[in-house]
Amino acid sequence: MEIKEVDDRAELLKYTNNIPLLGKLVNHQPLWSTNPKLKSFSLEKLSAPDQRRIQEALVVKDLLNVLIGLEGTYIRYFNEYEPSDAETLIEFKIAKKMDPSFKTFSRRIVRYGKQYMILTKAYETWSDTTFGMVLQRFGYEIRKFLEDVYLKILVERLERDFNKVPNFSIRELEQIINETEVTKQMELLYNIYEEVCKEIEERRTNHSSQDDFNNFMDNMKNESSLHLRLMVAFDTTIYPVPKGGVIIKIFQRKILENMGDRSNVIFLKKLLNNISQDYCTMLYEWLTQGSLNDPYQEFMIYDDLEGKTENIFDARDRAWDTQYFIRKDVLLRDCDSQEDKNLLFKILRTGILLKVVRASLQISTIPSNNGDAPIQEIQDFAELMEGTNLELYVEKCYNRANKIFLKLFFQGYDLVNVSKQLQKIFFGYQYGHNVLKFLNKNMGELTKHYKNINSASHDKLMQNFELDRQSEHPNNLMRQLLTIQLDREALPQVLSHYLQIYPELPENYSMNDDSDPLMQANNFKNMNAILFDELSKRGTDASHEPNPELDMSRSVIYHLKFDVNIPYPLNIIISRTCMIKYQIISRYQLVLQYHSRLLDDTWMDLNKNYIWKYRGYSSTVKKGIIRTTRVLHGKMNHFIKAIMEYFNQDVIDKEVRTLGKSYNSPILAVDIQNDLEGGLTNIMTNRCLSDLIPLQLQIFDIVYKFCKFIKSIRTKLCQLDPVLYEKHRIVSIKSPNEEYRTYNDDQEDAGYQEDTALELMQRLMDYISNASRNFDQCLARFAQELNTQKFDFYDSSSADAAGIERILFSITPSHLAPASSQK
Secondary structure (H helix, E strand, O other): OOOOOOOOOOOOOOOOOOOOHHHHHOOOOOOOOOOOOOOOOOHHHHOOHHHHHHHHHHHHHHHHHHHOOOOOOOEEEOOOOOOOOOOOOOOEEEOOOOOHHHHHHHHHHHHHHHHHHHHHHHHHHOOOHHHHHHHHHHHHHHHHHHHHHHHHHHHHHHHHHHHHOOOOOHHHHHHHHHHOOHHHHHHHHHHHHHHHHHHHHHHHHOOHHHHHHHHHHHHHHHHOOOOHHHOOOEEOOOOOOOOOHHHHHHHHHHHHHOOOOHHHHHHHHHHHHHHOHHHHHHHHHHHHHOOOOOOOOOOOEEEOOOOOOOOHHHHOOHHHHOOEEEEHHHOOOOOOOHHHHHHHHHHHHHHHHHHHHHHHHOOOOOOOOOOOOOOOOOOOHHHHOOOOHHHHHHHHHHHHHHHHHHHHHHHHOOHHHHHHHHHHHHHOHHHOOOHHHHHHHOHHHHHOEOOOOOOHHHHHHHHHHHHHHHOOOOOOHHHHHEEEEEOOOOHHHHHHHHHHHOOOOOOOOOOOOOOOHHHHOOOHHHHHHHHHHHHHHHHHHHHHOOOHHHHOOOEHHHOEEEEEOOOOOHHHHOOHHHHHHHHHHHHHHHHHHHHHHHHHHHHHHHHHOHHHHOOOOOHHHHHHHHHHHHHHHHHHHHHHHHHHHHHHHHHHHHHHHHHHHHHHOOOOHHHHHHHHHHHHHHHHOOHHHOOOHHHHHHHHHHHHHHHHHHHHOHHHHHOOOHHHHHHHHHHHHHOOOHHHHHHHHOOOOOOOOHHHHHHHHHHHHHHHHHHHHHHHHHHHHHHHHHHHHHHHHOOOOOHHHHHHHHHHHHOOHHHOOOHHHOO
16 A cells, blocks of 8 residues: 655735734744844834824834733843743833833733733643642633633724724723723733732741641640640641642632722632632541542641552451541631631541441442431632631531431441440440350469460460350350450550550640740751650660569469450540550459459468467467468458449449430440540549559569468468377378478478478467568558549549549458557
8 A cells, every 4th residue: 555645834914904813823833032023114213293103103013912921022021031931030121212101001001911821821721730720720811811812802892993993092992991990810820820829928938847847846735735636647748839728828818818899708608618628628528528639739627548548347446547638738718716726636537437437338328318407618708707607617518527427337237236235245234245154164273474475374364255155146246356365465464555545644734834845856866866866765764663563474364365356436435545554444343353252261261260260279370370361361351342332333323324324315426436436545544553553563463472372371370289180190191182292201200390381380370470560551541542533533522533432431440550550
């Protein structure tokens, strides 16, 4: 097949008076100052009075060219100006020999041509996607104005009058331009253009990291005084290009500046409504569907997981706390006041609630409820931003989202039942779980010293736990999800971490305090250095003042913890933070239950075993060992039971009742979450789990050792009485039981020896006396701590104060007499 070449051919149209003014924009020379120019007719020859009209016509013709961005014969570009270079300034020079009055008119009119050229370049530049949809739309509105309004006036009025009116003057040219709104509107567009360029230049020249740091510090200082429910996650990054809300705020400022000019305000509001259409669509979809479609990163909401996971179920509870941020750089208004932060919080949470509903039900659109008034699309954005209209609109969307969300959780997922199941598992509430049964069955394994998570104790506990769980009702979801673990860190170490995260602060503490060295940091590098120094000091202080109560090796019970992997979307309300608090509270209760069970088991020995019930002991043994042991055991048992009663009835039950009330009349989802987290925090910050832990650890250690002593003392008691000695010597010979052979191994043929018995008696009495004295000292310090600070931490009319009074009464000094001194 033969290919033929075809030559392109272009022809220049012959210029005639019939060609309109805008036709000169194509193939018209010269387009820049460096091109050859036709030699102009000298204006000096047209300076005579009878030729002044000709000079005026030539000047008007040049001005018509200048108004569309072209140079004329007597009004030309500066020699340095290059239209192909966007950085060069647009300037016109006027012929020196021009009539002074014409020159004055020209200087005033030329600026409209400069503005036309600048705005033309602006919309060409802003058409790039890097500037976002709002600025792109502003560029489109500029182009539409220039083509449909500005150039229309030039062609239909100025050019027409210039060609058809014989005496059309330069004064009439300026009058026609000024009598229309075009120049005012052009001036407004140009002023907004300058504001946008100023914003772009500031972001280009300023050090972005320093701006980010300043923004971060301002955010930290402002957030320090807010309530939990008003906390929002901010992205404090300063973006290199102003987008979205930044551009909208510029328009809002211009509207406020022109409030005295009705026509200007109408023009600006119309312009604002046009450029914000895409933004309004994003805002409407977020507030009514929880859908975020922001291809150019200019909306106020930012999805941190976008592109990182395709399945929201993989996000777990991050969908509530850390998936979405507020872009502080592109807000519609500054967030200086608490009301503005509350508004941002509602905007953020509205979309999140609806996103959770759509993901849970696996639907693309949430239908409108026929019983509720539908949420109208945003038609007039300028009106929405006036007064409190935005707050009312967001409030309506926020209430709708909460209603849908709570209906899903309370009717669909039965949140109340799930919460009760967790309370039964981790609090032992209403005695409806088998965790304590598991504890009772595995006392031997839980008493062993912890070695590692792969030990035989761990395997045996896992097997026993699985056997118990298989017998549970399959409809108990939380029980089926429950797992058992051995934490590498003991409970005291975990609590020490918690207390470091939530340190005790002065009553009037504020993050704005100038004494805080972190508030004096001036950049991120300086802040890192300050934090490193602080951590180094803490590490040094910790190395000089170790706490043996926290670091000592402990038994398995201190490492035992239960865990539930809450499924999505229930983990939105019952977050991982809540589960950690549940675990710590449960671990503390398990330790209390463990020592209570130890005391119960030893009570059986003290009161049922015939060695302890033997009546033939001497009075010294009866009073100094048997009675004092039982008295000390009773005080220990009474103390543990009193703490358990207070912690369960006055601390946990109170918070459970409060939470139940919030479940009965839920209004906002954030209130449900805050009530749950707040209740768990109140339990965690109770003194039993905070500053009284070191004393309790000492008491628990004394109780554990004393119970172990009671278990091992039976064979030694037989050595204190000749009848028992002889009886058990015979039994030990017949029985292979190690318990009966222990004391005879070393004295097989020695028989009962009174001196040895007296020496052993004294050692036992000394041990019991020391244990009693140590326990009483710890108990006295415990009572003193409660008594001296109870009114600082609790209202005397509250249930907490009543519970503390009950504990104080139980361990009042009149009951603390040393056991060895009791008659």
